Amino acid sequence: MADAEIIKKRRTLQETMNFLAALSAGIEPILGRGANSMTMSAGRNLGRKFSAHAKTTDDLLEALNEVKRVLIENNCLWGFEPFKPAGQAELVTINAQGSRQILLVFRDCMIRQALFRFGHPQMGSLCNMMYGFFAGSLETIMTKKATLEIKHAGENACLKLLTIES
Amino acid sequence: MLEMTIHDKSCRGCRFCLDVCPTDCFVFNEETQKAMVAKVDNCIACLSCTSICPAAAITHRNHHVVANFYRNINFSRRMEKFL
Ligand code: SF4
Ligand code: SF4
Numbered sequence: 001m002a003d004a005e006i007i008k009k010r011r012t013l014q015e016t017m018n019f020l021a022a023l024s025a026g027i028e029p030i031l032g033r034g035a036n037s038m039t040m041s042a043g044r045n046l047g048r049k050f051s052a053h054a055k056t057t058d059d060l061l062e063a064l065n066e067v068k069r070v071l072i073e074n075n076c077l078w079g080f081e082p083f084k085p086a087g088q089a090e091l092v093t094i095n096a097q098g099s100r101q102i103l104l105v106f107r108d109c110m111i112r113q114a115l116f117r118f119g120h121p122q123m124g125s126l127c128n129m130m131y132g133f134f135a136g137s138l139e140t141i142m143t144k145k146a147t148l149e150i151k152h153a154g155e156n157a158c159l160k161l162l163t164i165e166s
Numbered sequence: 167m168l169e170m171t172i173h174d175k176s177c178r179g180c181r182f183c184l185d186v187c188p189t190d191c192f193v194f195n196e197e198t199q200k201a202m203v204a205k206v207d208n209c210i211a212c213l214s215c216t217s218i219c220p221a222a223a224i225t226h227r228n229h230h231v232v233a234n235f236y237r238n239i240n241f242s243r244r245m246e247k248f249l
Pocket of ligand 1: 172176177178179180181182183184200201218219220221222223224
């Protein structure tokens with residue numbers, strides 16, 4: 001696809017995201033926690049749909065590469081990369097419940113751009129959509145439940161903890 | 167590689183950067199009562215410290231700045247009317 005075409009598609013997606021940001025900011029005070037469930041569910045459906053033909057694997061790093069590929073294939077600008085803090089031996093760690101965990105840094109994010117444009121706070125229902133997307137996508141690729149907890153929502157990057165339930 | 171510096175003379179010692187950093191990149195020097203960069207390798211370039219620092223003392227170099235090229239300013243202007 002030509003660059004101009006990709007930019008046009010992303011612009012349309014960003015417009016939709018701006019619109020969604022306005023909508024979610026409007027419904028959050030009315031629906032409260034219900035708004036999060038709605039966006040989570042929408043994200044999960046999108047994740048499942050995008051990953052329907054993705055390669056299945058139980059290797060977490062391979063699965064993340066597959067999620068990345070799926071996002072690029074659908075012209076979505078949601079760049080993320082694994083993060084290993086200094087002093088931590090492995091990229092993938094195991095928590096007390098025996099579930100695999102990995103820290104992810106999200107840089108370019110259409111949701112963050114949309115929220116900042118209108119002064120909406122981060123970590124709301126629209127950010128929860130990304131949790132839904134990962135849950136849906138990894139459910140399809142790894143056939144396991146996944147959660148994506150926002151550890152920090154920053155101005156230029158966000159830090160999230162991905163947990164794959166054992 | 168990412169670089170981060172604190173302009174020593176500007177730092178007011180408020181510790182905001184220590185509180186906001188999700189990856190513990192700073193330490194506080196009790197002697198000078200100023201913040202210091204301790205673990206630059208841990209910096210994810212979220213720029214929360216830069217945004218919160220009241221003295222604009224923190225500078226990052228060679229970091230990824232989020233892409234904005236797809237933003238449609240005209241659409242945003244139109245939407246503003248409704249918000
Ligand atoms: S936020 Fe700025 S002024 Fe406050 S301690 Fe950190 S560098 Fe110093
Ligand atoms: S940019 Fe973020 S991760 Fe880096 S030092 Fe500042 S607050 Fe910490």
